[in-house]
Amino acid sequence: MPTLSKRQFLKSLAGATTILAGEWAALGETLASSAHVAPETLAIDDSFWATIRAAYPVTKEFIQLENGYYSLAAQPVLDSYLKHIQQINSVSSYYMRTRQFDDKRASQTQLANLLGCSPDELIITRNTTESLDTVIAGLTWKAGDEVVMAQQDYGAMLDMFKLQARRHGIVNRMILVPAHPKSDDEIVSAYEKAITPKTRLLMVCHMVNITGHILPIRKITEMAHRHGVEVMVDGAHAFAQLSFKIGDLGGCDYYASSLHKWLGTPLGAGMLYVRKEKIKGIWPLFADSNFADDDIRKLNHTGTHPVATDLAIQDAIQFHQSIGIERKEARLRYLQRYWTDQIRHHPGIVLNTPEDPARSCAIANVGLEKIAPADLAKTLFSKYKIFTVAIDSPAASVRGIRVTPHVYTTTAELDTFVKALKELAA
Numbered sequence: 001m002p003t004l005s006k007r008q009f010l011k012s013l014a015g016a017t018t019i020l021a022g023e024w025a026a027l028g029e030t031l032a033s034s035a036h037v038a039p040e041t042l043a044i045d046d047s048f049w050a051t052i053r054a055a056y057p058v059t060k061e062f063i064q065l066e067n068g069y070y071s072l073a074a075q076p077v078l079d080s081y082l083k084h085i086q087q088i089n090s091v092s093s094y095y096m097r098t099r100q101f102d103d104k105r106a107s108q109t110q111l112a113n114l115l116g117c118s119p120d121e122l123i124i125t126r127n128t129t130e131s132l133d134t135v136i137a138g139l140t141w142k143a144g145d146e147v148v149m150a151q152q153d154y155g156a157m158l159d160m161f162k163l164q165a166r167r168h169g170i171v172n173r174m175i176l177v178p179a180h181p182k183s184d185d186e187i188v189s190a191y192e193k194a195i196t197p198k199t200r201l202l203m204v205c206h207m208v209n210i211t212g213h214i215l216p217i218r219k220i221t222e223m224a225h226r227h228g229v230e231v232m233v234d235g236a237h238a239f240a241q242l243s244f245k246i247g248d249l250g251g252c253d254y255y256a257s258s259l260h261k262w263l264g265t266p267l268g269a270g271m272l273y274v275r276k277e278k279i280k281g282i283w284p285l286f287a288d289s290n291f292a293d294d295d296i297r298k299l300n301h302t303g304t305h306p307v308a309t310d311l312a313i314q315d316a317i318q319f320h321q322s323i324g325i326e327r328k329e330a331r332l333r334y335l336q337r338y339w340t341d342q343i344r345h346h347p348g349i350v351l352n353t354p355e356d357p358a359r360s361c362a363i364a365n366v367g368l369e370k371i372a373p374a375d376l377a378k379t380l381f382s383k384y385k386i387f388t389v390a391i392d393s394p395a396a397s398v399r400g401i402r403v404t405p406h407v408y409t410t411t412a413e414l415d416t417f418v419k420a421l422k423e424l425a426a
Helices: 022-033 046-053 075-091 093-098 100-115 128-138 155-168 184-192 217-226 276-281 307-323 325-343 373-384 411-425
Strands: 122-125 146-150 171-175 199-205 230-234 254-258 270-274 349-351 364-368 389-393 398-403
Touching: 022 046, 022 075, 022 307, 075 093, 075 307, 093 100, 100 122, 100 270, 100 307, 122 128, 128 155, 128 230, 128 254, 128 270, 146 155, 155 171, 184 217, 199 217, 217 230, 270 276, 307 325, 325 349, 325 364, 325 411, 349 411, 364 373, 364 411, 373 389, 373 398, 373 411
Parallel strands: 146 171, 146 199, 199 230, 230 254
Antiparallel strands: 122 270, 254 270, 349 364, 364 398, 389 398
């Protein structure tokens, strides 16, 4: 089969050039010139973050405070992504038969480096739900096996465990995570009390999606392992928002995230980490006889899919690293505290996110005593052009709206939001 030259094709694929070149060179220089400034100092520098905002195609139609579902890809990433689509389309099946698997492996390796694991322990999926379902459906269950989880866990995951209960007769044991814990031990104890000799798996959120509560994963994992229980972590919102490596989490067995949230990859990319010795025990959702039982690639038989998204992961990682995770996390924490500190303890307003700054980052949840969550979200958009999402979960003791700024959110936008909340509370 003939080989295309680098000039014809390969030169323009991900990794060949920096995305902060050409029209984005000035942004690269700004980021580089600030390398010596402490993240906490840059976090409050609105002029610096205005430069970052300029690299995002932020809408002017409304204030976007629902970035947790799906965050904007930066324009340099989006530009590269569109080029990938065009270039792959130009040679179609040639690329699919000669390049796609090597390029996906390169993206997989970069993701593994970012997470701090071996490329042989990670696969690229479409999202967190697919990743966690791969584990939940892939374990060999027997009637009476127990799983511990929380009322605050993501609904799709709770549904998947309900399905396994119907199919295999497993028992799902639910806890309620303390909303405003006095210590990590209070949270760990809540999980530990639900463990019995029949418990096989404990599912826990790294960051609770409806409140932004960051849970002490290392302590929970170490406790569960002392009882011989595996730990599966839903990291949908933590990866690329918080600065951590997989080794910081106490040896969790499974970890999943969506890359279209905080990494800024175009829609359609997620990841699944499986600790090396646990791979063999997971049955694939889709059969692939090309890989051994202990090869994680057996879990990644996805058929023909949009491979340009796999390439764009490398672009998103490059942009993410150019900002720096420490600077990104510091800014996101600052933005959340900027608005929550202004309305905390305000009459008629209820915060459903822990007050301790170490227990949250970008995401927070707020409610009004006299307005239902759905009505609050609707009014904020219709009257103030502020987009949020209503969270009304009596079982999880959470009634409010989830508010999720991003690095391109301005303090002026948050001032508008705070003013709106106070007006509505009155």
